[in-house]
Amino acid sequence: MGSFSENIKIAFQSLFLNKLRSVLTMLGIIIGVGAVVAVMSIGSGAQDSVIASIQGIGSNLIIVIPGSSQEDMGALNQFSTANKESLKLEDVEAIKKYSRHVNGVIPVILSAAPVTYLDKGINASVYASSEDAEKVYNFEIERGKFFSKSDVANSANVACIGPTVADKLFSDEDPLGKTMKVMGRNFKIIGTIKSKGTNMFGQDQDNAIAVPITTAMNKLYGQKYLSMIIADTETEKDIDIATEEMTRIIRKQHALKSGDKNDFSIQSQTEILDALSTVTNIFTITIGSIAAISLLVGGIGIMNIMLVSVTERTREIGIRKAIGAKNRDILIQFLTESVVLSLSGGIMGIIFAGIIALVLNKYSPITATISPFSILLAVSFSTFVGLFFGIYPAMRAARLNPIEALRFE
Amino acid sequence: MAKNIIRMEQIAKTYRIGKIQVKALRGVDMNISEGEFVSIMGPSGSGKSTLMNLIGCLDAPTSGRYYLEDIDVSQLNDNQLAAIRNSKVGFVFQTFNLLPRLSTFQNVELPTIYFLDKIKNKSKKIYEYIENVGLKGKEKNKPNELSGGERQRVAIARALINDPTIILADEPTGNLDSRTGEEIMAIFQQLNKEGKTIILVTHELDIAHHTERIIYLRDGLIIKEEKIDKPVNARETLAKMPKIEDRINSEA
Ligand SMILES: Nc1ncnc2c1ncn2[C@@H]1O[C@H](COP(=O)(O)OP(=O)(O)O)[C@@H](O)[C@H]1O
Numbered sequence: 001m002g003s004f005s006e007n008i009k010i011a012f013q014s015l016f017l018n019k020l021r022s023v024l025t026m027l028g029i030i031i032g033v034g035a036v037v038a039v040m041s042i043g044s045g046a047q048d049s050v051i052a053s054i055q056g057i058g059s060n061l062i063i064v065i066p067g068s069s070q071e072d073m074g075a076l077n078q079f080s081t082a083n084k085e086s087l088k089l090e091d092v093e094a095i096k097k098y099s100r101h102v103n104g105v106i107p108v109i110l111s112a113a114p115v116t117y118l119d120k121g122i123n124a125s126v127y128a129s130s131e132d133a134e135k136v137y138n139f140e141i142e143r144g145k146f147f148s149k150s151d152v153a154n155s156a157n158v159a160c161i162g163p164t165v166a167d168k169l170f171s172d173e174d175p176l177g178k179t180m181k182v183m184g185r186n187f188k189i190i191g192t193i194k195s196k197g198t199n200m201f202g203q204d205q206d207n208a209i210a211v212p213i214t215t216a217m218n219k220l221y222g223q224k225y226l227s228m229i230i231a232d233t234e235t236e237k238d239i240d241i242a243t244e245e246m247t248r249i250i251r252k253q254h255a256l257k258s259g260d261k262n263d264f265s266i267q268s269q270t271e272i273l274d275a276l277s278t279v280t281n282i283f284t285i286t287i288g289s290i291a292a293i294s295l296l297v298g299g300i301g302i303m304n305i306m307l308v309s310v311t312e313r314t315r316e317i318g319i320r321k322a323i324g325a326k327n328r329d330i331l332i333q334f335l336t337e338s339v340v341l342s343l344s345g346g347i348m349g350i351i352f353a354g355i356i357a358l359v360l361n362k363y364s365p366i367t368a369t370i371s372p373f374s375i376l377l378a379v380s381f382s383t384f385v386g387l388f389f390g391i392y393p394a395m396r397a398a399r400l401n402p403i404e405a406l407r408f409e
Numbered sequence: 410m411a412k413n414i415i416r417m418e419q420i421a422k423t424y425r426i427g428k429i430q431v432k433a434l435r436g437v438d439m440n441i442s443e444g445e446f447v448s449i450m451g452p453s454g455s456g457k458s459t460l461m462n463l464i465g466c467l468d469a470p471t472s473g474r475y476y477l478e479d480i481d482v483s484q485l486n487d488n489q490l491a492a493i494r495n496s497k498v499g500f501v502f503q504t505f506n507l508l509p510r511l512s513t514f515q516n517v518e519l520p521t522i523y524f525l526d527k528i529k530n531k532s533k534k535i536y537e538y539i540e541n542v543g544l545k546g547k548e549k550n551k552p553n554e555l556s557g558g559e560r561q562r563v564a565i566a567r568a569l570i571n572d573p574t575i576i577l578a579d580e581p582t583g584n585l586d587s588r589t590g591e592e593i594m595a596i597f598q599q600l601n602k603e604g605k606t607i608i609l610v611t612h613e614l615d616i617a618h619h620t621e622r623i624i625y626l627r628d629g630l631i632i633k634e635e636k637i638d639k640p641v642n643a644r645e646t647l648a649k650m651p652k653i654e655d656r657i658n659s660e661a
């Protein structure tokens with residue numbers, strides 16, 4: 001039988017002989033594979049960065065936000081119309097006091113505010129919380145220190161700043177010990193926070209400052225309610241029981257009767273991650289089906305062109321058979337050709353997706369990563385398409401009667 | 410007496426095209442011994458090509474028995490027939506039937522890639538066989554860069570490369586001018602002298618007279634056989650023929 005490398009060579013020869021036709025035939029595969037790989041790279045890229053940003057907060061977290069949960073969207077539904085002012089500092093104190101399975105618990109107010117130093121200014125995210133945030137929220141201090149229990153107790157005007165703020169306001173200067181203005185009020189910088197990078201929405205998580213919760217409530221916003229409460233547990237096993245405990249404590253704090261709905265919603269980090277991955281999975285499946293259809297169309301294109309090729313080369317098949325090619329040799333020759341055609345399309349599709357990913361990474365907030373898995377998937381898919389849609393034309397070629405084939409004009 | 414290499418008993422071949430039946434061969438008995446140089450003559454449509462295809466195992470007879478080197482070919486399946494075509498038969502066609510995209514070297518190489526055994530020093534052998542048919546230096550040429558005579562030489566080298574038992578040539582000079590045809594016949598005579606069994610189909614009597622025996626075919630039956638005591642020697646004929654330059658001069 002003819003050697004494999006010989007078949008590959010023959011396949012490439014005939015592809016190069018009809019360059020335009022080959023490329024047009026491959027187009028369906030290029031687009032199909034390109035779409036699959038690109039979507040997978042965005043899907044997993046987005047998922048990766050959401051997961052990273054949520055996991056970056058800390059681990060084994062339980063998150064409480066105000067407003068009753070609607071269906072399962074809970075924590076995701078930040079725009080729920082219900083009581084936005086239900087969470088209080090006292091709830092945090094109560095959890096600290098009565099819960100046995102919660103490790104740490106912090107109050108959080110999230111907002112954005114202008115931050116200035118001398119003539120320079122920037123609009124930064126303001127994380128207001130307690131001294132425990134360093135642990136629970138995973139703030140890593142690079143230099144200086146995080147604010148202390150007494151800072152919180154005294155509503156001290158102190159702040160820790162993220163790298164972007166440090167860079168924008170102080171560039172070469174050392175920010176430690178300097179006094180900057182937040183919403184026009186003086187804050188002394190006592191620490192700098194390590195970089196956390198960008199989250200999935202393209203927000204610069206480093207463009208942030210952290211201040212004591214009491215200072216924010218009393219001096220900046222004059223508000224008595226929290227954006228959220230974040231708690232963590234020692235181990236993953238404790239999450240469920242701690243969630244129950246916290247629900248009970250907060251309900252009691254809020255004086256809810258047994259029939260009343262929660263005026264807050266509570267969800268664990270894993271539940272949030274699950275909800276997020278469901279969203280991205282739906283996205284992936286939708287685009288994946290579109291890609292599957294273009295692969296199907298591409299496959300039919302390959303079948304069509306292979307049938308044409310078999311007819312065009314009837315005489316060649318006759319000659320090969322006359323000099324001793326077996327049916328199987330002819331079958332493998334044409335099958336190799338359709339696989340080479342489809343696989344080349346697949347590889348071009350991967351390159352195409354790679355370019356899309358590069359462009360997205362450079363010019364959009366989306367991070368796209370092409371995983372080895374998606375390349376493997378694309379390669380095996382296009383091989384499969386080549387085999388599946390090539391088998392019928394190849395069988396037709398293999399079954400040609402050599403005499404008829406030789407008589408073919 | 411030399412060994413019988415081909416033995417046919419009452420070979421018949423009927424083609425069916427829809428409802429129409431064409432009886433191309435109607436009971437052919439034929440023996441060819443090893444080392445013979447035989448020609449098959451007959452008018453167009455008499456069944457010469459059909460007979461060649463059967464001898465060469467490209468097709469199976471409708472009825473009758475055919476033994477090639479004592480193998481009952483009528484009993485073999487497609488794959489076994491392909492293996493016989495590859496190792497025991499070398500085809501030379503009127504229309505050359507080279508693969509247009511392949512070079513001389515690649516065309517000659519083609520039968521070896523379907524050959525079951527490994528050939529030692531394969532490319533050396535290919536170069537050697539190309540040189541033997543007088544095409545040294547044209548190894549890289551594509552068929553369209555060769556003259557008709559040169560193409561037929563490539564086809565002959567291809568037919569020989571797996572060292573087959575028989576060479577089958579179906580009107581090999583039909584598309585060539587008489588001098589080039591004579592050159593091809595010289596190659597066949599040389600091969601026959603070296604011991605190859607050759608069967609040649611032609612409808613030109615003077616070509617048939619280069620062989621040792623003529624089998625006359627008509628309407629699918631052998632009607633006559635003729636021994637040629639003194640076959641025409643192609644080499645001598647060529648020596649007497651005007652050279653190409655002379656022909657061009659005389660035409661001018
Ligand atoms: N593949 C075929 N299908 C149908 N009829 C055929 C086929 N090959 C040959 N024939 C018919 O069989 C007869 C013999 O043909 P062929 O062997 O080619 O004759 P020759 O080579 O002597 O000219 C002719 O009538 C031809 O039309």
Ligand SMILES: [Mg+2]
Nearest residue numbers: 457458459579
């Ligand atoms: Mg004929």
